[in-house]
Amino acid sequence: xxxxxxxxxxxxxxxxxxxxxxxxxxxxxxxxxxxxxxxxxxxxxxxxxxxxxxxxxxxxxxxxxxxxxxxxxxxxxxxxxxxxxxxxxxxxxxxxxxxxxxxxxxxxxxxxxxx
Amino acid sequence: xxxxxxxxxxxxxxxxxxxxxxxxxxxxxxxxxxxxxxxxxxxxxxxxxxxxxxxxxxxxxxxxxxxxxxxxxxxxxxxxxxxxxxxxxxxxxxxxxxxxxxxxxxxxxxxxxxxx
Numbered sequence: 001x002x003x004x005x006x007x008x009x010x011x012x013x014x015x016x017x018x019x020x021x022x023x024x025x026x027x028x029x030x031x032x033x034x035x036x037x038x039x040x041x042x043x044x045x046x047x048x049x050x051x052x053x054x055x056x057x058x059x060x061x062x063x064x065x066x067x068x069x070x071x072x073x074x075x076x077x078x079x080x081x082x083x084x085x086x087x088x089x090x091x092x093x094x095x096x097x098x099x100x101x102x103x104x105x106x107x108x109x110x111x112x113x114x115x
Numbered sequence: 116x117x118x119x120x121x122x123x124x125x126x127x128x129x130x131x132x133x134x135x136x137x138x139x140x141x142x143x144x145x146x147x148x149x150x151x152x153x154x155x156x157x158x159x160x161x162x163x164x165x166x167x168x169x170x171x172x173x174x175x176x177x178x179x180x181x182x183x184x185x186x187x188x189x190x191x192x193x194x195x196x197x198x199x200x201x202x203x204x205x206x207x208x209x210x211x212x213x214x215x216x217x218x219x220x221x222x223x224x225x226x227x228x229x230x231x
Contacts, residue, residue: 006158032217043223044159044205051215090158094217100209101147101166104219106158 002027006091006107014115019064019078021110023091026072031093033074034104035066038088050074051096086114117142119206121222128196128229136191136225138206147209148189149219150180152202159205165189176200196229203227 003026013019025031035047046059048066056066063082067075074091088111092104118141128134140146147166151159163174170182180191191204206222 032215034218042203044221046218049216049218057216092158096215096217100217101164102217103149103161103164104159104217105161106151108158109156111156 002093002105004091004093004105004107006089006110008110009108010111010113012113012115013081015083016080019076019081019085019112021076021089021091021112023074023076023107024072025074025093028072028093028095030071030096032096033068034092034094035074035076036090036092038090038109044090048076081114083114086112088112117208117211117220119148119208119220119222121204121206121225123225124223125226125228128227130198130229130231131195134193134196134200134227134229136204136206136227138189138191138222139187140189140206140208141187142208143211146182146189148180148182149207149209150174150178150189150191151205151207151221152176153205153224154202162191198229198231201227201229 006023033050036044038044050056050068064078088109090109091107094104095102120139149164150162153159163172165172165182173179178193203224203226205224207219210218
């Protein structure tokens, strides 16, 4: 069966420091991958998605970037964190080329606090 | 443009009573609809989806959802609520048009609280 891993689970970083959050998927090939941010336990904001290695689309302009160096690895980065980058970051995957009804499957998230 | 609306921020139900979490949608073309549940400090878990066919869709943990095309609704239901059902629930719709990105648009969430 497929699984998705995110780490770390929690992270406290000072303003201006760099960031690297990692997400890996097991048990599937060539998935679509997504990064979301959830503020205050409410709605999800799609940050980035990827349909293949080195193919990244950004949904909103921001201080963050994403990379996909391997088929099942998705990384969220920042060179200098801002206070506004605090939040709960969720990675998700979905099967590609299996119809339009494929759900997304989520990792357990990283709670990021910026001091 | 596609959208989903969850009109209730919070729903409170007594244990053993039936529950309904409301969702309405707006899409062009055929809707692909989903429900997810989120427990504290966890990711979203997929509950069920509607593609086509029967208007009553059954999913995980005893949940079901009723698709109503004329009312553009996709309400989540359960005949008998459990305290463990207390969580944040999201309705979602697949973005219209063919795209290999398979993006999903989420509602704002409804917090379900089941009292013993």
